[in-house]
Amino acid sequence: MARLYALTVIHIEDDSKTKILYCKSDLGCFGLFQSNTIKEFIRFGFIEMSQRCERDKRMVIKSNEYGGVLFNLLVKPDGLGIGILTNLDYPKNTITYIIHRSFELFYSNIVDDIITSSCIKNSSSELDYLFTHFNNQKNCKLSKEEMIKTELDETNEKMSVLVTKLISREDELQDIVSKSEVLSDKSKVFFKKAKKSKRCHVLCVLQ
Numbered sequence: 001m002a003r004l005y006a007l008t009v010i011h012i013e014d015d016s017k018t019k020i021l022y023c024k025s026d027l028g029c030f031g032l033f034q035s036n037t038i039k040e041f042i043r044f045g046f047i048e049m050s051q052r053c054e055r056d057k058r059m060v061i062k063s064n065e066y067g068g069v070l071f072n073l074l075v076k077p078d079g080l081g082i083g084i085l086t087n088l089d090y091p092k093n094t095i096t097y098i099i100h101r102s103f104e105l106f107y108s109n110i111v112d113d114i115i116t117s118s119c120i121k122n123s124s125s126e127l128d129y130l131f132t133h134f135n136n137q138k139n140c141k142l143s144k145e146e147m148i149k150t151e152l153d154e155t156n157e158k159m160s161v162l163v164t165k166l167i168s169r170e171d172e173l174q175d176i177v178s179k180s181e182v183l184s185d186k187s188k189v190f191f192k193k194a195k196k197s198k199r200c201h202v203l204c205v206l207q
Helices: 030-052 092-105 116-134 144-204
Strands: 004-012 017-026 058-063 069-075 078-086
Touching: 004 030, 004 069, 004 092, 004 116, 017 069, 017 092, 017 144, 030 069, 030 092, 069 092, 078 092, 092 116, 092 144
Parallel strands: none
Antiparallel strands: 004 017, 004 078, 058 069, 069 078
């Protein structure tokens, strides 16, 4: 049976510390004692992942804890991230859909690129609905329209990663070219000095 355990919104601050802005979970299938432990497990898991994942590249971690769970986290360049925790049976394309719809909902409430308490509050009610909807077994399979949207989102994800790699390679190439130019200039200086030194040596011999 497919299970959606948690939907989390995180933000990586300027000091690189991760702050959890929102977390909705359904751990009713676990006992009360386990539920409290899993909440800490979720919090710790997403914070640790946020410190290691590349921006705009989704990180997926499988854990054998609690019968097998799957962490999915995507962090945008501005530090905002969406995390999803499911069991291993939950449809992968639905996870992708939830992540991108969560970003859309949250960004729609941000004003002037500033995350405020009202932004979090307004987003929370909408994210609650999204979580509740896809936590229902009847809704964990996407409609045709949702599947098309997900395919586009997945393509955008891959394109974003590709563009980032190309930019990174361009920077690396530029760095290599710059270093080559520096080496070339140094070689020219060395050659001139060597040539001058050789001339002096020849003159000394002739004298």
